[in-house]
Amino acid sequence: MQRRTILKGGAALAALGAMPRMAVAQENMITFGGSVPMTGKAAETGMNVLRGYECAAKFINEEMGGVEIGGTTYQVALNLFDDASDPARASSLIQRQVDEGVGFFLGSFGSAIVLPTCAITETAGRIMVQAGGGSDQIFTQGRKRVFGIFPRATRQFISSVNMFKELDPAVKTVSIIYTNDPFSKFQADGAVASLAEAGIEVLDSIALPAEVSDVSNVLTTIRANTPDVLVCTTHDNTSILIARQMISSQTNVPMLYQTLGPQTEAYQKALGKYANTVVAQTYWDEAANTSGDYFGSAADFAAYYRANFDRELTYHMASGAVCILSYLEAAxxxxxxxxxxxxxxxxxxxxxxxxxxxxxxxxxxxDPSLLGPMLIQRQEGTMKIISPKTNASAEPIYPAPLWDERT
Amino acid sequence: MTLFLQTTLNGLMLGGIYALAAVGFSLIFGVIGIVNLTHGVFVIAGAYLALLFYTELGLDPLLSMLPVGALLFAVGWVYQRTIIDWAISRASVEASLVVTFGMAMILRNLLQLWFGPDVQTITPFYSFFSISLGPFRVDMVRLVALGSSMVLLLGLTLLLARTHFGRAMRAVAQQPLAAALSGLNVKRIHAMTFGVSAALAGASGAIIGIVQPFSAASEVAWTLNAFMVVVLGGVGSPAGALVGGLLLGLINSYTAQYFGPALTQAAMFLVLVLMLLLRPTGLLGNPYGESR
Amino acid sequence: MAGPVQASHLAPLLEVRGLAFDYGGVQAVQDCSFDVSNGGITALIGGNGAGKTTSVLSVSGARRARKGHIRFDGADILGLPAHEVVERGLALVPEGRLVFEQLSVHENLLIAGHTARSRRRLKDNLDYVYDRFPRLQERRQQNAGSLSGGEQQMLAIGRGLMTSPKLLILDEPSLGLSPILVSTIFRLIRDLHNDGISILLVEQNLHQALAIADYAYVLEKGRVVQSGTGHELLNDPKVKEAYLGVA
Structure with missing residues (x-):
C-alpha cells in the first residue's frame, strides 16, 4: 500500500519533469526558482540580492495586483533556497529544481556559484536571469539562455578609465590588488586591458587569496611604488582590511578605489572618518535620474523598499529587482x-x-554602455555620484588628503 | 635587507595572533585527544562578544578579554560536559571529530542568525595608529595583539607548570587511568581543559576583532589555522603553539612578499604536508609522550 | 606477624562479594569474593588472565563492576568513581606502574598528594616517601620517564602512599624487575605493612608473595578457587603443581 503511494508520487514527479511549463504556470502563478547565499561567506551581499527579488515580487503582487501576460493575470512567487555560499550545494539545489520542472531561474550571488548553476539550467533548456555573476566565462561559453544584468567583468572598467582621464591632474599610474577568484580576477584583467588602452601605466597587479589576515607586505610594495590610484577588486572584508592597514601604516595614495566594500554600512562603521574620499562602483544609485514602468523613478524604488524592508539599501537590491522586471517584460x-x-x-x-x-x-x-557601473565617492559621510558626468551629484575629491590630515 | 626585516616583522606580528588562537585547540588535542573542529567558532564568538562589549558598554577589547574569556570558559565547560562527553562515552574519541564538525556548522549558522551575515570590525581609538622604528613600521593593533598573545601564552605556561590544576591537566593527558587512581577527577579536568581552551580562544577572538574584519564564516579559517599551528609546532604546549604560530606567520609573510600573496595558502599546505611526512609530531613534539 | 585467626575475627577492611565484570561480553571476573584484613597483608594470586587485575580495577572504581558488593571501611563503594574511592583511603598502584613520564618525580608525587584526604599531610607524606625511597629524593627533578623500571615502581608506590591510604593495593609490583630488585620491593612491602598500612598484593610471583602474606586467595578464570594462609597455600600440593612448577 505504502509502496504504491511512493510509486505514484514518483510517476507524478516524472510527469512534472517532462512538462516544465505546467509547474510554472500553476494557478496563475509565475514561480521563480534558484538559490541565494543566505549563510556563508557571500551571505552579506546574497541577502541584499534576495531582498531585491522579494521587493520586486511584493510590489508586483501587492501594488500592481500581478501582471497580465497573454490575457491572464499572474502573481509572482519565489522559491529560493539557501546555498550557503557553496557552489556544490547550489548545484545540487538547482539540479533538483530543474528535475522538479522549474523553468525560470534567478541567480545566486558570486560568479563561483552562478557559473556552475547556469551551466545546469542552460543544459536543461531553462532560463536564468541573474545579477550576481559578472565573470566572463558565464557569457563567453556560448550559452543562449543565461542573462546577466551586469556587464561581463572585463568590460566593467571602461567607465572607470574614463573618469581617470578626466581627473585633474590626470592619472598616470595605477596599482591593482585583486582577490584570486574568477570574478575579481576577470575584473582586474579587464582593468589592466582598459588602462593599457588608455595609456595609463599599471605598476603592480597583486593577487590575494580569498582569506587574508594581513596585507602589510602588499602595502610595503605599494608604499615603495606609490601609484596615483590604488584599485582593489577585492571582497568586502578584504577591502576593509586593506583600508585599515593603509591608514595605520600611513600608506597614502591620491585615490583609493575599491570596487566592493565601501558601499556597505560595515565599511563606514569600521573606518569612520577615514571612509571619506574612498571611491567605489555602483550599478545603481537612488539619486540617479532613471525611471520607467513598475516602481517609477530610482527614488521611488528606494522609498518603496525602505517602507517595506529593514536591510540597508544597496545597488544589489535594485539589480536583483530588475531581474524579475526583465522576466516579466519579456513574457x-x-x-x-x-x-x-x-x-x-x-x-x-x-x-x-x-x-x-x-x-x-x-x-x-x-550592455556596458547602459548598464556599466557609475563611480561613487564617500564625501562627508554620504556617497556621491562622481562619474559619469551626466549623473554626477558631486565633483570628485582628488587627490585625497593624507590619512593623518583628516578630520 | 630592510624589506626582508620588515617582512619578518610582519610575519612575527601575525604569528603571535595565530599562536594564541591555536593554543586552546592544541591543549584539547594534547590533553583529551580530541580534534575540536568547533574551535574556530569559539574564536569568532569571542570576537562577537568583544564587539558587543565595545558597542554596548564601550569596553576596550583588551579589557573585555576577561569577561569574554570567563563567558567562553563556561561555554567550553558545558560543551564538554554535555555534547563531547556524550559523544565519547556513547561512541568513541574519533566520533567526536564528526560531532564537533557538525556542531561547528550549527553554531556558525546560529552566530549568523544572531549577528547577521555582515562583516564586523571593532575599532578602538588606536586602530589607525602605527609605530615607526627607523625604517620599520608596525601597526599598533598588531603590536597590541602580539603583546597580549605573549602575556596570555606566558600565563598559560605558568598555569601548566606551577599550579596543581596545570600538573593535573598534564597528568590526565599522559595517563588518564593513573590520574584517576591518584585522586584526580578526570571528567572535571577534561571539562576544565575545554573551559580554559575556549576562554583562550575567546580572548584571541577579542584581539582578532581589532586586527581584522570578521564574520561568522571566518570561523573555518581559524580552525584550519589552529590545525596548521599544531602540526608545525607540536601538540599540547604553549611553547609549541608559539613556535607553530610564529612559523605560520613567517611562511605567510615571506610567501606573500616574495612569491605573491595568492600563494600563501598553497605554501602553508605544502609545509603542512612536508611536516606530516618528515616530523609528524611537530617541531617541539608532544610533551605528553606517546603514552596514550 | 598477625595470624589468620586473629585477622578473621576482626571486621575485614575490604569485603568483596560476588563481583562480576565482563569486557564486551567476555567474562573476566565472575562471582569473585574475598576479604582483606585490617592491618594485614593479603595476596591475590593466579596465572595470566585469571582476573586479578580486573578485580582490583573494579575495587578501585576504575572499572564499573556489573554486579556484586564491595564494602570498604564500613561503607559500600561499588559505583563510586576512582577519585572518590581514593578519598576513602584505598589506593591502587596499577600494573605497569603508569607513572606520568613527562612530569618530574616530584610532580608525580605532588599530584597524588593533593587529594582532599591527604592535602593537609602533604609535607609529612613527601618526607615519608622520600625517606622510604632515597633514590626518588636524588632524582626528584628528573622526568619520571627517565627512571629505571625499579625506580618507576618505587615512584608508583610512592604516588599511592601520597594519598594517605588505609589500604594499598599493589598490582604486580615485581613484574619485569631483576631478582635483586624484586627482593627489595618485597622487603619494602613488609616495611609499609609494619608502618601500619594494610596491603592487598596481586602477584604471579607466588613464592615471595605467599611468604609474606597472612592470607591468600587463588584466582582461576575469574573465580576464587582456593584460599588459606600463605603458609598453607605454599605447602598445598595442588597449588604447588599448578603454580610453583613442582610435580
Whole structure:
C-alpha cells in the first residue's frame, strides 16, 4: 500500500519533469526558482540580492495586483533556497529544481556559484536571469539562455578609465590588488586591458587569496611604488582590511578605489572618518535620474523598499529587482510563459526602468554602455555620484588628503 | 635587507595572533585527544562578544578579554560536559571529530542568525595608529595583539607548570587511568581543559576583532589555522603553539612578499604536508609522550 | 606477624562479594569474593588472565563492576568513581606502574598528594616517601620517564602512599624487575605493612608473595578457587603443581 503511494508520487514527479511549463504556470502563478547565499561567506551581499527579488515580487503582487501576460493575470512567487555560499550545494539545489520542472531561474550571488548553476539550467533548456555573476566565462561559453544584468567583468572598467582621464591632474599610474577568484580576477584583467588602452601605466597587479589576515607586505610594495590610484577588486572584508592597514601604516595614495566594500554600512562603521574620499562602483544609485514602468523613478524604488524592508539599501537590491522586471517584460512581449518565446524576448529586450535602460548584449551580459557601473565617492559621510558626468551629484575629491590630515 | 626585516616583522606580528588562537585547540588535542573542529567558532564568538562589549558598554577589547574569556570558559565547560562527553562515552574519541564538525556548522549558522551575515570590525581609538622604528613600521593593533598573545601564552605556561590544576591537566593527558587512581577527577579536568581552551580562544577572538574584519564564516579559517599551528609546532604546549604560530606567520609573510600573496595558502599546505611526512609530531613534539 | 585467626575475627577492611565484570561480553571476573584484613597483608594470586587485575580495577572504581558488593571501611563503594574511592583511603598502584613520564618525580608525587584526604599531610607524606625511597629524593627533578623500571615502581608506590591510604593495593609490583630488585620491593612491602598500612598484593610471583602474606586467595578464570594462609597455600600440593612448577 505504502509502496504504491511512493510509486505514484514518483510517476507524478516524472510527469512534472517532462512538462516544465505546467509547474510554472500553476494557478496563475509565475514561480521563480534558484538559490541565494543566505549563510556563508557571500551571505552579506546574497541577502541584499534576495531582498531585491522579494521587493520586486511584493510590489508586483501587492501594488500592481500581478501582471497580465497573454490575457491572464499572474502573481509572482519565489522559491529560493539557501546555498550557503557553496557552489556544490547550489548545484545540487538547482539540479533538483530543474528535475522538479522549474523553468525560470534567478541567480545566486558570486560568479563561483552562478557559473556552475547556469551551466545546469542552460543544459536543461531553462532560463536564468541573474545579477550576481559578472565573470566572463558565464557569457563567453556560448550559452543562449543565461542573462546577466551586469556587464561581463572585463568590460566593467571602461567607465572607470574614463573618469581617470578626466581627473585633474590626470592619472598616470595605477596599482591593482585583486582577490584570486574568477570574478575579481576577470575584473582586474579587464582593468589592466582598459588602462593599457588608455595609456595609463599599471605598476603592480597583486593577487590575494580569498582569506587574508594581513596585507602589510602588499602595502610595503605599494608604499615603495606609490601609484596615483590604488584599485582593489577585492571582497568586502578584504577591502576593509586593506583600508585599515593603509591608514595605520600611513600608506597614502591620491585615490583609493575599491570596487566592493565601501558601499556597505560595515565599511563606514569600521573606518569612520577615514571612509571619506574612498571611491567605489555602483550599478545603481537612488539619486540617479532613471525611471520607467513598475516602481517609477530610482527614488521611488528606494522609498518603496525602505517602507517595506529593514536591510540597508544597496545597488544589489535594485539589480536583483530588475531581474524579475526583465522576466516579466519579456513574457509580456512574448505573450506567453513558454520557455523559447520568453528567451527570445529577453534577448531582444530594451526597456526603461528605475534601474536605467535594460538591454543585453548578444552574449547575454548587460550592455556596458547602459548598464556599466557609475563611480561613487564617500564625501562627508554620504556617497556621491562622481562619474559619469551626466549623473554626477558631486565633483570628485582628488587627490585625497593624507590619512593623518583628516578630520 | 630592510624589506626582508620588515617582512619578518610582519610575519612575527601575525604569528603571535595565530599562536594564541591555536593554543586552546592544541591543549584539547594534547590533553583529551580530541580534534575540536568547533574551535574556530569559539574564536569568532569571542570576537562577537568583544564587539558587543565595545558597542554596548564601550569596553576596550583588551579589557573585555576577561569577561569574554570567563563567558567562553563556561561555554567550553558545558560543551564538554554535555555534547563531547556524550559523544565519547556513547561512541568513541574519533566520533567526536564528526560531532564537533557538525556542531561547528550549527553554531556558525546560529552566530549568523544572531549577528547577521555582515562583516564586523571593532575599532578602538588606536586602530589607525602605527609605530615607526627607523625604517620599520608596525601597526599598533598588531603590536597590541602580539603583546597580549605573549602575556596570555606566558600565563598559560605558568598555569601548566606551577599550579596543581596545570600538573593535573598534564597528568590526565599522559595517563588518564593513573590520574584517576591518584585522586584526580578526570571528567572535571577534561571539562576544565575545554573551559580554559575556549576562554583562550575567546580572548584571541577579542584581539582578532581589532586586527581584522570578521564574520561568522571566518570561523573555518581559524580552525584550519589552529590545525596548521599544531602540526608545525607540536601538540599540547604553549611553547609549541608559539613556535607553530610564529612559523605560520613567517611562511605567510615571506610567501606573500616574495612569491605573491595568492600563494600563501598553497605554501602553508605544502609545509603542512612536508611536516606530516618528515616530523609528524611537530617541531617541539608532544610533551605528553606517546603514552596514550 | 598477625595470624589468620586473629585477622578473621576482626571486621575485614575490604569485603568483596560476588563481583562480576565482563569486557564486551567476555567474562573476566565472575562471582569473585574475598576479604582483606585490617592491618594485614593479603595476596591475590593466579596465572595470566585469571582476573586479578580486573578485580582490583573494579575495587578501585576504575572499572564499573556489573554486579556484586564491595564494602570498604564500613561503607559500600561499588559505583563510586576512582577519585572518590581514593578519598576513602584505598589506593591502587596499577600494573605497569603508569607513572606520568613527562612530569618530574616530584610532580608525580605532588599530584597524588593533593587529594582532599591527604592535602593537609602533604609535607609529612613527601618526607615519608622520600625517606622510604632515597633514590626518588636524588632524582626528584628528573622526568619520571627517565627512571629505571625499579625506580618507576618505587615512584608508583610512592604516588599511592601520597594519598594517605588505609589500604594499598599493589598490582604486580615485581613484574619485569631483576631478582635483586624484586627482593627489595618485597622487603619494602613488609616495611609499609609494619608502618601500619594494610596491603592487598596481586602477584604471579607466588613464592615471595605467599611468604609474606597472612592470607591468600587463588584466582582461576575469574573465580576464587582456593584460599588459606600463605603458609598453607605454599605447602598445598595442588597449588604447588599448578603454580610453583613442582610435580
Amino acid at each position: 509580456k512581449a512574448a505573450g506567453t510563459l513558454d520557455l523559447d518565446p520568453v528567451r527570445d524576448a529577453l534577448a531582444a529586450l530594451d526597456f526603461k526602468s528605475f534601474y536605467g535602460q535594460v538591454r543585453f548584449t548578444e552574449d547575454g551580459d548587460g
